[in-house]
Amino acid sequence: MLDIKKIREDFPILRSGLVYLDNAASSLTPQSVLQKMMEFYNEYRANVERGVxxxxxxxxxxxxxxxxxxASFIHAKSEAEVVMTRNATEGINLVAYGIGWRKGDRILTTLLEHHSNFIVWLRLKRRLGVEVDLIRPSKEGIxxxxxxxDAITDKTRLVAVTHVSNVLGTVTPIHEIAEIAHRYGAxxxxxGAQSVPHMPIDVQRLECDFLAFSGHKMLGPTGIGCxxxxxxxxxxxEPLCIGGGTIEEVTSEGYKLALSPRRFEAGTPAIAEAIGLGAAVDYLQGIGMExxxxxxxxxxxxIHRGLSSIKRVRVFGPEDWKLRTxxxxxxxxxLNPHDIALALDVSANIMVRSGFHCAxxxxxxxxxxxxxxxxxSTYLYNTKEEAEALISMVEEIARGLM
Ligand SMILES: Cc1ncc(COP(=O)(O)O)c(C=O)c1O
Known part of the structure; x- marks a missing residue:
């Protein structure tokens, strides 16, 4: 059992009494992360991997x-496997432009995806002529x-799929899909934008080749991801960008890239943000992901049960809580979703997201x-009382429609 009262004290923004239920968009940040970032600016503000x-x-x-x-948080074999990016989107783009595509290659993805794991593939189709095959989830998002x-072929070079749907919270059976992808040489x-912040992750057990995620959704600062x-x-x-910091050796004729992760992290990185993400990982590990x-x-x-019982409310996703996050x-x-979100904010101090959620x-x-x-969307600091406040406000809005 989490000590929610104690956890909430670590998030000064919650003192104002707001109900923050927009964690899938971005999480709040605890004091320890901010302190660790301030320590960088106050005590050792300098560039990395350059000075003596x-x-x-x-x-x-x-x-x-x-x-x-x-690396240890996601059970990677070593830190060489962890590249700091700006966010999940940049990580996905790195893969899209890092693979040496061949004529006839196919990409298999799904209609469940966030645009960051979708339009990237459509652009490759437009620019490089690779084919994109789409899998349809069930209406519950499974x-x-x-x-x-059924959809994979010998030409499928990459399978790109979300671990957790950012709209329905459903969890994708990654391990089974990895087995299929690898059997076909893909x-x-x-x-992992919606999974890494919310559940224990072991990349070796998942058997994935790439996992992209963002720091700002897991208590870290904005501007950093992995x-x-x-x-x-x-x-x-192939790295997305090269330049200062990515090389082992340069001559007038050419260059030799450094080992990972440096070869992928061109230019001065988001230093304070990376260090802040490390502190966020410490915080999450201190709580325990299970x-x-x-x-x-x-x-x-x-929330699911409460909302489902209200007349005129349509709740999406599976009923079985074991299938969702x-x-x-x-x-x-x-009612327009934006009007509902606005009413929840103005009348009850509740922050939720509305619209298409980039899907x-x-x-x-x-x-x-x-x-x-x-x-x-919830996180570790949300309480039963907050869930009930959301339900009763939705009930009031729905009653107004009668
Ligand atoms: C499933 C999923 N993928 C990718 C992203 C993109 O994350 P970012 O904007 O941090 O790059 C999000 C953000 O909402 C997401 O939910």
Whole structure:
């Protein structure tokens, strides 16, 4: 059981009494993360991997330590497999432009995806002529591994799939999909933006080749994210940017790239942000990811059950809580989702997301919701009372429609 009262004290923004249920968009940040970032600015503000003076040495050590913390958090084999990016989106783009595509290559992805793991592939189709095959999830947002088995071909070079739907909270059976992808010689990219912050992750057990995620959704600062690249692929994947910091040696004729992760992290990186992400990982590990996931399951079950019992409210996703994480999307009658979100903020201090949540094909082609949905998404600091406040406010709005 989490000590929620104590946890909430670590998040000064919650003192104002706001109910923050927009964690799938971005999480709040605890004081310890902010302090760790301030320590960089106040005590050892210098560039990394460049200077011999002691400030630069300390900054480099802390920056490298952040890579080690993230590597251990996702059970990577070593920090070489952890590339700091700006966010999940950049990590996915790195993979898209890092693979040496060949004529006839195919990419297999799904209609469940966030645009960051969708339009990237459509652009490759437009620019490089690779083919994109799409798998349709069920209306509840479930992806069936058998559909991957049916759609994959010997030409499929990459399978790109989300681990957790950012709209429906459903969990994709990654391990089964990895087995299918590898049997056909394809690589597997997992969009972990909504899974890494909320559940224990072991990239070796998942058997994925790439895992992209963002720091700002897991208590870290904005402007920092990670891409896990499986050890065997580190030399094969071309960096998105090269330049200062990425090389071993340069002559007038050419260059030799440094080992990973440096070869992928061109220019001066987001140093304070990376160190802040390391502190966020410390915080999450201190709480325990199993306990955190259990807490979210409890809160989301209250929300799901409560909203489902209200007349005129449509709740999306599976009823079975074992198939979902802390995300619930819903609509009230034919009210515009933005109006609902605004009413929740103005009348009850509740922050939720509304619209398409960067997953337009899912809304328009699977859920048939032309204006999108309202999304409540939980994290470790949310309480049963907050869940109940959301339910009673939604009830009041729905009653107003009668
Ligand atoms: C499933 C999923 N993938 C990718 C992203 C993109 O994350 P970022 O904007 O941090 O790059 C998000 C953000 O909401 C997401 O939910």
């Amino acid at each position: 003076h002691r400030l630069s040495q300390r900054a480099s050590q802390e920056f490298e330590e952040a890579h080690r913390k993230v 992806l069936d591994p058998r559909a991957f088995e 690589l597997l990219l997992v969009d 891409l896990y690249i499986r050890e065997e692929l580190l030399e094969e994947i 306990a955190l996931a259990e807490h979210e399951r409890h809160i989301v079950e209250i 802390g995300i619930v999307s819903f609509c009230i009658g034919d 337009m094909p899912l809304h328009t082609e699977v859920l048939n919701e032309r204006h999108g949905t309202v999304r409540a």
